[in-house]
Amino acid sequence: MKPAPFAFERPRDLAALLGRLAEAEGPAKLIAGGQSLGPMLNLRLVEPGLVIDITGIPELRAARLDGGTLVLGACVTHADIEDGRVPDVTGGAMARVASAIAYRPVRNRGTVGGSLVHADPAADWVTALTALSAEVEIAGRSGRRRLALEDFVTGALDVALEPGEVLAAVRVPALPPSAAWGYVKHCAKLGEFAHAIGAVRIDAAAGTGRAVIGAIERAPLLIADARPLFGGRIGADFAGAFDPAAAEAALRAAGMADAVDRHVHVTVLARAVAQAARPSAGPAPTATGRLSEAA
Amino acid sequence: MSALSAETILDEPMPVGLTVNGRAVRVRVEPRTHLGDLVRDHLDLTGTHLGCEHGVCGACTVLLDGEPARACLTFAGSCEGASVTTIEGLDADEIAGELRTAFNREHALQCGYCTPGMLVAARDLVLRLPEPDERRIRAGLSGNLCRCTGYVGIVRAVRGVIADRRARGIPARGAGAERGLGPVGARLGAAAAARTPLATAGAASAAAGAAPALAQVDELATDFRPAQSFAQDFTVSHPPEAVFALFGDVAAVAACLPGAVLTARPAPDRVEGGLEVRIGPIKALFRGRARIERDEAARSGRILGAGSDAGGRSATEGEIRYRVGPGEAPGSARVELAVGYTLKGPLAQFGRPGLVRDLAGRLTAEFARNLEARLSGRAAPATAPGLNPLRLLLDLVRARWAAWRGRP
Numbered sequence: 230m231k232p233a234p235f236a237f238e239r240p241r242d243l244a245a246l247l248g249r250l251a252e253a254e255g256p257a258k259l260i261a262g263g264q265s266l267g268p269m270l271n272l273r274l275v276e277p278g279l280v281i282d283i284t285g286i287p288e289l290r291a292a293r294l295d296g297g298t299l300v301l302g303a304c305v306t307h308a309d310i311e312d313g314r315v316p317d318v319t320g321g322a323m324a325r326v327a328s329a330i331a332y333r334p335v336r337n338r339g340t341v342g343g344s345l346v347h348a349d350p351a352a353d354w355v356t357a358l359t360a361l362s363a364e365v366e367i368a369g370r371s372g373r374r375r376l377a378l379e380d381f382v383t384g385a386l387d388v389a390l391e392p393g394e395v396l397a398a399v400r401v402p403a404l405p406p407s408a409a410w411g412y413v414k415h416c417a418k419l420g421e422f423a424h425a426i427g428a429v430r431i432d433a434a435a436g437t438g439r440a441v442i443g444a445i446e447r448a449p450l451l452i453a454d455a456r457p458l459f460g461g462r463i464g465a466d467f468a469g470a471f472d473p474a475a476a477e478a479a480l481r482a483a484g485m486a487d488a489v490d491r492h493v494h495v496t497v498l499a500r501a502v503a504q505a506a507r508p509s510a511g512p513a514p515t516a517t518g519r520l521s522e523a524a
Numbered sequence: 525m526s527a528l529s530a531e532t533i534l535d536e537p538m539p540v541g542l543t544v545n546g547r548a549v550r551v552r553v554e555p556r557t558h559l560g561d562l563v564r565d566h567l568d569l570t571g572t573h574l575g576c577e578h579g580v581c582g583a584c585t586v587l588l589d590g591e592p593a594r595a596c597l598t599f600a601g602s603c604e605g606a607s608v609t610t611i612e613g614l615d616a617d618e619i620a621g622e623l624r625t626a627f628n629r630e631h632a633l634q635c636g637y638c639t640p641g642m643l644v645a646a647r648d649l650v651l652r653l654p655e656p657d658e659r660r661i662r663a664g665l666s667g668n669l670c671r672c673t674g675y676v677g678i679v680r681a682v683r684g685v686i687a688d689r690r691a692r693g694i695p696a697r698g699a700g701a702e703r704g705l706g707p708v709g710a711r712l713g714a715a716a717a718a719r720t721p722l723a724t725a726g727a728a729s730a731a732a733g734a735a736p737a738l739a740q741v742d743e744l745a746t747d748f749r750p751a752q753s754f755a756q757d758f759t760v761s762h763p764p765e766a767v768f769a770l771f772g773d774v775a776a777v778a779a780c781l782p783g784a785v786l787t788a789r790p791a792p793d794r795v796e797g798g799l800e801v802r803i804g805p806i807k808a809l810f811r812g813r814a815r816i817e818r819d820e821a822a823r824s825g826r827i828l829g830a831g832s833d834a835g836g837r838s839a840t841e842g843e844i845r846y847r848v849g850p851g852e853a854p855g856s857a858r859v860e861l862a863v864g865y866t867l868k869g870p871l872a873q874f875g876r877p878g879l880v881r882d883l884a885g886r887l888t889a890e891f892a893r894n895l896e897a898r899l900s901g902r903a904a905p906a907t908a909p910g911l912n913p914l915r916l917l918l919d920l921v922r923a924r925w926a927a928w929r930g931r932p
Contacts, residue, residue: 230577237538237555237601241713258805260602262707266805267597268578271558275805280555282602285713290706304706308591312699332667333648334585334592338707384886386805419666447885484885486754 232270239282243397246283247370250393259283259395261304264331264339265347289342289397292316297403300366303342303396311336318403319361322410326357332420342396345378348448350385351422356443357412359451360428361401368397375400382448408432411505414444415497427498429455429505431467438463440501442480442494450483458502468506471499540600544569545613553600560584560595563610571611571640575669582668585641586610588709592648598709606709611640619647622688626681631673638670646682654696656686748828748843750864756884757860758892762899764857768823768848770899774816780894793817799831808833810840823848840867861888 240246250257258277260266261284269275283289289304292315299318301310309315310327317324330336330344330353344354345365355378363378370393378399381389390396404410409431414423426443438455456463458479459470476495485491537552544567551566560577563569563586575581577596584595587609614620623646626632633639642665649664661682662675670678690696704712760767770776774795778784781799788796798811812831819825824847832839842865851858863884 231561232556232558234554234556237599239601239604260599263597263599263602264579264594267558267594267599269805270556271577271596275807277805280599282599282710284602284707284710287712290704290712292705302705304710306705306707308708309705312703314699314703314705331579332582333664334582334594334645334667335579335597337588337591337593338598338709340707387886419663 230271233273233276235270235277236279237282238279239285241285243286243288243368243395246281246286246395247368247393249281250395251370253279255279257281259346261289261340261343262306262338263343264335265343265349265352283395284340294318295400299401299403301341301399301401303346303398304340305342307331307336307339307341307344308333310341318401320404320406320410322361322404322412323357323401326353326412329353329414335420341399345381345399346388346390346396348382348384348386348388349422350446350448351424351426351444353414353423353426355382356426356428356441356449358399358401359443359449360412360430360439360441361404362430362439363402364400365396366398366400367394369394373397379448379451379453384448385446387448404430405432407434409505411501411503413497413500413504415493425494425497427494427501429498429501431455431463431502431505433463433465433467436463438467440476440498442476442498445480445483445485445490445494447483450479452479468502471502473499538601540604542603542605543607545609551600555599555601557600558596559586559588559598559600559603559608562600563595563608569610569612573637573640575637580667580669581638581641582645583638583641585644585668587613587644591703591708592644593708602707603709603711605711608709611643614643614647617647619650619685619689622685623647623650623681626684627678630677630681630684632677632681634673637672638668642668642670642678646678646685649682650685650689651697653686655690656683658683661686748841748864748866750841750843751866753862753864754884755860755862756888757858758888759851759853759856759858760892760896760899761851761853761856762896763855764823764848764850766899767857767859767895770895771825771846771848772818776898780891780898808838812840838867840865842866859892 238249240249255278257279258266258275259281266275270280284304286304289302291302292305292309293300294316297318299316301315305315307327307330310323313324327336331339341354344352345358348355359378359382364375365378365381367374367376367390369391376389383389411427411429413427415425416423423444428441428443429438431438436456438459440452440455440458441449442452443449452458458472458475459467460472462470464470473495476498477491480491480494485494536554538555539550539552540562541548541550543549544563549567551562553562553566560572560574563572564574572586572595573583574596575583577584579594579597582594585592586595587593588598588603589607590609620643623643627639627643645665645668649661653660653664658679661679665675665678665682774789775786778786778797783800784797785799786795786797790796793816794813795816796813798809800807800809810831810833812829814827814829817826817828824845826843826845828843830839830841842863845862847860849858849860850856
């Protein structure tokens with residue numbers, strides 16, 4: 230369980246990193262907190278010749294507000310978000326998602342940018358931030374570009390980064406006070422990767438909604454206009470109008486052939502809808518299994 | 525550059541400076557050394573235990589800049605300048621002392637293997653939890669596995685310490701607003717300790733990618749029963765007979781499969797070759813053999829193959845059954861694929877059938893585009909190397925190392 234040999238570098242700023250990526254000949258792999266790449270290296274599933282640690286780059290470890298939008302550097306950790314060391318523009322929604330990712334020692338080093346680039350379909354941020362309409366900011370030698378997160382994540386473990394590009398920041402628009410948020414993941418054991426994730430962002434006053442079904446072993450299924458899930462109209466009574474058959478049909482159309490899988494995902498999405506309908510934002514997402522069974 | 529010299533350079537130790545248990549140390553370690561090996565092998569601090577070495581079991585949990593972190597997932601160069609506290613450094617720590625007493629009292633350990641990590645995690649809970657809430661304690665300890673004692677005594681011990689300290693008027697710590705953003709232990713702007721010549725990375729990959737030995741598959745099983753199976757289909761705007769005819773041209777089919785290489789054709793119905801599979805950062809090169817069967821009358825066929833990856837650690841067997849029929853539009857063809865495969869070895873431990881289907885779907889789409897181009901007399905569009913549907917054939921590799929984080 231030891232990695233294959235690699236060379237290791239730690240550039241001090243973004244320009245140095247981009248320059249290094251441009252000149253590196255062989256396979257170079259960026260590492261931030263290492264909570265996803267570390268296991269792959271230790272298991273020798275990945276054997277890069279060069280590992281470049283990006284956590285020394287100040288710009289990637291900053292958070293700021295740009296108007297109402299939260300801009301998180303790629304190396305901001307889950308614990309930073311959980312503990313409120315970054316501004317909150319989502320009424321605590323992001324902090325609750327962060328607090329249920331893996332375990333505290335993992336959250337102390339695992340980063341939001343690393344999680345998105347790794348794009349494990351069962352991880353939390355790819356689904357939660359898609360539901361929050363987040364964008365990623367990508368830096369390359371020729372400049373910067375932005376992509377909606379749903380366009381960035383192209384498949385399981387696959388993202389739209391070109392060679393030489395780096396995910397520099399994540400931009401999360403503010404969740405308006407009128408918007409309701411629900412996020413539920415199903416795990417058999419606390420802290421493990423989810424078997425199903427449902428996320429909904431519903432603005433009943435505006436009659437709009439956005440739903441994401443995650444942990445489906447491909448890019449999350451985004452239903453950008455969620456009205457069909459609620460009988461064609463989203464109102465204050467949206468929870469009662471939730472139509473499991475519509476969600477089931479969407480999953481079937483997305484290629485989920487197993488009826489049991491569809492049932493689990495539809496159930497978890499329904500729980501997210503129910504959570505959004507409660508006046509308070511609801512409890513932090515935790516394993517839906519019973520904790521008392523862990524003894 | 526030869527593989528040998530590359531390895532020499534990659535293995536070359538680099539200096540790392542740390543403060544460990546209050547003492548400044550400077551060691552020279554290979555870049556691949558993680559913090560757990562650094563403290564155990566170079567500083568003789570063997571109280572930090574290594575269990576799973578992929579972040580699941582929690583045995584190696586140490587304090588990095590005062591916060592718990594996995595030593596096995598923290599490479600030495602990433603924490604240059606950091607302050608590390610191992611279990612040995614907690615001898616005089618007040619909370620750790622109270623926890624040790626409570627662990628004794630509650631019989632919270634037997635073999636003790638998980639105990640160092642358990643104490644570090646428990647100490648963090650004592651600092652952060654405002655109340656001795658059993659549910660939150662259990663959630664907080666869920667990243668530390670005990671396989672002999674059970675958690676009842678451990679939870680009782682942690683609860684007791686929290687209750688006692690709160691009763692003594694010692695509050696929980698705040699959220700740590702003074703802490704900077706980013707991974708604990710990572711210093712801003714610190715330059716790399718190990719700057720290596722530019723060519724090493726490429727040379728290393730050349731070494732790693734050396735052609736593996738051909739899988740020894742003397743006779744492909746005729747009664748193959750796949751462990752996993754799924755179906756795909758696609759449409760091509762050419763008549764079924766043209767599509768089926770092209771499927772009879774093994775070289776043409778291989779050309780439509782980026783990443784596939786034919787190396788030999790020992791018999792009309794036998795091929796040997798390789799296939800590079802890429803899933804995210806994971807790359808695997810499979811070499812193997814396949815047998816091809818065709819039924820002209822039914823315009824169907826079967827490809828049965830077997831192979832193994834570099835080093836022969838993982839082996840796979842798979843089949844693709846295809847049938848070419850008329851498409852909905854006149855003059856078009858619909859190709860139905862039924863894919864079945866079995867994967868054995870380390871990669872199988874990561875294998876997630878759904879991930880294979882996701883990849884296969886993308887690969888099938890690319891294969892269909894290339895097929896369309898070829899039938900139209902155009903060159904196949906350039907595609908990224910490594911994507912490829914023959915992969916359907918050997919299909920396998922879905923590395924899902926990650927799921928382990930939760931599935932010990």
